[in-house]
Amino acid sequence: xxxTMKDIARDVGVSLITVSKVLRNHDDVSExxxxxxxxxxxxxxxxxxxxxxxxxxxxxxxxGLLVPDLLHPFFxxxxxxxxxxLLKNGYGLLISTSKEDPELEKRTVDxxxxxxxxxxxxxxxxxxxxxxxxxxxxxxxxxLIDRCFPDLKTNYIGVDDEVVGTLATEHLITIGCKRxxxxxxxxxxxxxxxxxxxxxxxxxxxxxAMPGYISAQMMVDVHSRESGEYLMKQLLRLSPRPDGxxxxxxxxxxxxxHAILDxxxxxxxxxxxxxxxxxxxxxxxxxPLSSIDQQTExxxxxxxxxxxxxxxxKTSFRNKTVIIQPQLVIRASTDRRHNTNRKGRNLxxxx
Amino acid sequence: xxxTMKDIARDVGVSLITVSKVLRNHDDVSExxxxxxxxxxxxxxxxxxxxxxxxxxxxxxxxGLLVPDLLHPFFxxxxxxxxxxLLKNGYGLLISTSKEDPELEKRTVDxxxxxxxxxxxxxxxxxxxxxxxxxxxxxxxxxLIDRCFPDLKTNYIGVDDEVVGTLATEHLITIGCKRxxxxxxxxxxxxxxxxxxxxxxxxxxxxxAMPGYISAQMMVDVHSRESGEYLMKQLLRLSPRPDGxxxxxxxxxxxxxHAILDxxxxxxxxxxxxxxxxxxxxxxxxxPLSSIDQQTExxxxxxxxxxxxxxxxKTSFRNKTVIIQPQLVIRASTDRRHNTNRKGRNLxxxx
DNA sequence: TTGAAAGCGTTACCAG
DNA sequence: CTGGTAACGCTTTCAA
Numbered sequence: 183x184x185x186t187m188k189d190i191a192r193d194v195g196v197s198l199i200t201v202s203k204v205l206r207n208h209d210d211v212s213e214x215x216x217x218x219x220x221x222x223x224x225x226x227x228x229x230x231x232x233x234x235x236x237x238x239x240x241x242x243x244x245x246g247l248l249v250p251d252l253l254h255p256f257f258x259x260x261x262x263x264x265x266x267x268l269l270k271n272g273y274g275l276l277i278s279t280s281k282e283d284p285e286l287e288k289r290t291v292d293x294x295x296x297x298x299x300x301x302x303x304x305x306x307x308x309x310x311x312x313x314x315x316x317x318x319x320x321x322x323x324x325x326l327i328d329r330c331f332p333d334l335k336t337n338y339i340g341v342d343d344e345v346v347g348t349l350a351t352e353h354l355i356t357i358g359c360k361r362x363x364x365x366x367x368x369x370x371x372x373x374x375x376x377x378x379x380x381x382x383x384x385x386x387x388x389x390x391a392m393p394g395y396i397s398a399q400m401m402v403d404v405h406s407r408e409s410g411e412y413l414m415k416q417l418l419r420l421s422p423r424p425d426g427x428x429x430x431x432x433x434x435x436x437x438x439x440h441a442i443l444d445x446x447x448x449x450x451x452x453x454x455x456x457x458x459x460x461x462x463x464x465x466x467x468x469x470p471l472s473s474i475d476q477q478t479e480x481x482x483x484x485x486x487x488x489x490x491x492x493x494x495x496k497t498s499f500r501n502k503t504v505i506i507q508p509q510l511v512i513r514a515s516t517d518r519r520h521n522t523n524r525k526g527r528n529l530x531x532x533x
Numbered sequence: 534x535x536x537t538m539k540d541i542a543r544d545v546g547v548s549l550i551t552v553s554k555v556l557r558n559h560d561d562v563s564e565x566x567x568x569x570x571x572x573x574x575x576x577x578x579x580x581x582x583x584x585x586x587x588x589x590x591x592x593x594x595x596x597g598l599l600v601p602d603l604l605h606p607f608f609x610x611x612x613x614x615x616x617x618x619l620l621k622n623g624y625g626l627l628i629s630t631s632k633e634d635p636e637l638e639k640r641t642v643d644x645x646x647x648x649x650x651x652x653x654x655x656x657x658x659x660x661x662x663x664x665x666x667x668x669x670x671x672x673x674x675x676x677l678i679d680r681c682f683p684d685l686k687t688n689y690i691g692v693d694d695e696v697v698g699t700l701a702t703e704h705l706i707t708i709g710c711k712r713x714x715x716x717x718x719x720x721x722x723x724x725x726x727x728x729x730x731x732x733x734x735x736x737x738x739x740x741x742a743m744p745g746y747i748s749a750q751m752m753v754d755v756h757s758r759e760s761g762e763y764l765m766k767q768l769l770r771l772s773p774r775p776d777g778x779x780x781x782x783x784x785x786x787x788x789x790x791h792a793i794l795d796x797x798x799x800x801x802x803x804x805x806x807x808x809x810x811x812x813x814x815x816x817x818x819x820x821p822l823s824s825i826d827q828q829t830e831x832x833x834x835x836x837x838x839x840x841x842x843x844x845x846x847k848t849s850f851r852n853k854t855v856i857i858q859p860q861l862v863i864r865a866s867t868d869r870r871h872n873t874n875r876k877g878r879n880l881x882x883x884x
Numbered sequence: 885t886t887g888a889a890a891g892c893g894t895t896a897c898c899a900g
Numbered sequence: 901c902t903g904g905t906a907a908c909g910c911t912t913t914c915a916a
Contacts, residue, residue: 197903210901229647233593234893236584237908252613258603265629277628278616296580436817466787467817537909548887585909588892
């Protein structure tokens with residue numbers, strides 16, 4: 183049986199309550215008593231049972247994180263930052279994945295709620311905000327990340343997705359693309375925001391959206407690469423075929439490039455490709471991938487920061503929104519400047 | 534205030550105990566009472582407070598996972614599988630990262646122990662098994678993954694690392710490499726096992742180990758790519774320089790390839806490179822990377838399975854070891870078969 | 885089949 | 901400064 187505060191109290195000859203106070207740094211304990219208790223605590227290497235404390239205080243010292251897929255570096259990074267910062271402050275991080283399935287997301291949320299988490303951080307895959315009714319009802323502070331729900335009053339951290347779409351599309355136009363396709367994401371705020379940025383930019387430059395140039399498929403965050411490859415194959419059948427592709431995220435872009443090269447075409451000479459996310463291995467790819475950087479590290483830190491502030495604020499939950507500004511990162515997959523130089527040196531024309 | 538069992542009991546007109554029994558499917562409750570209770574439970578969408586249950590039963594329904602870095606796909610995959618399987622069985626997964634720092638690992642373990650976790654899954658970065666004293670003392674079931682400690686009697690799941698080293702080195706020899714270097718991993722069981730496989734294979738084929746051909750650097754699981762690039766740069770200064778490189782893991786191999794191409798050399802013609810891990814994007818790389826597959830998915834599932842079996846077995850902890858057999862996967866980074874064909878088409882000679 | 889009593893390890897409130 | 905009493909929400913044991 184593990185040591186309890188009762189044991190310490192008995193050993194030292196004070197009451198259990200005094201021990202409790204010492205352990206929580208209450209100042210109404212004499213220095214002498216405090217030292218006595220702390221010595222014994224150190225001797226026994228004692229640490230209070232957080233479960234019991236949780237029951238008594240109504241706080242679990244636990245934060246829940248729900249993301250579509252931990253294999254996606256964007257979410258892994260957030261999990262990393264969050265877990266690190268929380269631990270420093272005595273909180274634990276409970277992680278679950280929804281596998282891009284709203285039904286599973288709902289069940290998972292309910293499961294997490296049973297644990298009386300002190301806060302919940304969710305990258306939701308739901309299309310309606312009804313999933314969050316239970317959370318609001320339970321009074322659990324909520325931080326939405328990546329995907330937002332305009333009709334829901336809560337904390338949100340995300341990238342300016344319309345700007346993502348704009349930057350990517352404008353860049354493709356700048357390098358001379360005339361027929362720009364979009365491999366779109368899911369019907370969540372990032373998916374829709376990026377699509378809108380794409381559409382608005384086309385309109386701004388008076389480029390007509392070609393029929394069939396917007397490809398969609400479900401489950402993009404879980405099987406993005408495969409989706410990208412599949413969708414790109416479809417696009418290649420069109421006539422005229424696109425000369426530029428903006429993919430919802432980097433894995434989809436990678437899949438798209440795969441399909442293009444497989445078809446014997448070149449990237450970026452025949453078709454330029456840009457994604458979003460700026461994943462850490464983008465620069466090591468067959469064709470180094472142009473991307474829209476989402477400041478993933480900063481994103482993770484901001485998430486941790488906001489969550490901690492919710493945890494510490496005694497006042498009722500705030501309602502803060504943080505929008506991160508994305509940035510264009512140009513690599514070979516859209517770099518046509520040294521076109522002739524590159525041709526012979528680039529794997530783009532292999533296979 | 535959230536609903537409690539007491540509320541249900543009052544509403545239905547039975548005792549709290551009876552409600553508790555119904556909720557746990559005890560069979561000493563009449564069908565009538567059971568239905569009454571369940572109806573009300575459903576009406577209120579009630580779920581028992583796991584914190585309270587945890588205090589009463591001494592179980593937290595929580596499993597802890599401690600890995601060096603979630604950004605590494607190998608560990609992310611394990612986290613994914615584990616979280617998924619555990620959730621199905623009513624358990625939560627608490628995730629922490631050690632950032633390849635033994636000191637942090639120790640503190641984190643102690644922090645996790647305070648929560649009275651029902652089991653702990655650890656990919657340890659420690660060099661001694663002393664970190665686990667507290668775990669054994671607390672009586673928490675332990676599953677070691679990836680890195681093992683021969684002097685520690687506990688459950689272990691890992692890859693046969695000596696075979697990893699053997700497969701990789703033998704493959705390099707097979708394709709004609711004469712001067713094979715190794716970018717080694719940390720002083721953990723996988724790092725040492727792979728190194729041993731490498732050394733034994735060299736010996737078996739009577740190839741002498743060249744001085745300086747074994748490069749080492751700390752922190753490989755956190756900054757693997759950078760390490761690989763840095764170490765490879767050192768190797769390139771040697772004379773004669775290696776014509777084959779076996780890297781501890783894929784990120785290091787990617788870094789190495791980067792350095793080789795930067796130096797104006799070709800992969801695999803001048804230097805062949807092989808890693809380990811068979812990451813999901815290995816095939817999309819600048820030079821598609823040969824690797825030793827570690828069956829990551831199966832690894833994750835086995836981990837989940839073993840952990841669950843520990844959780845469910847009422848008997849004291851077992852002491853099971855599972856060794857996964859690795860497999861060679863050949864891609865362009867070591868493929869010299871179509872040497873002449875490939876030269877012009879391969880990005881290997883770019884930059 | 886039902887439920888009363890005791891307890892899990894801690895904290896909050898208030899009296900001494 | 902110290903400590904008793906009650907409570908957190910649930911389970912366990914055992915008697916009715």
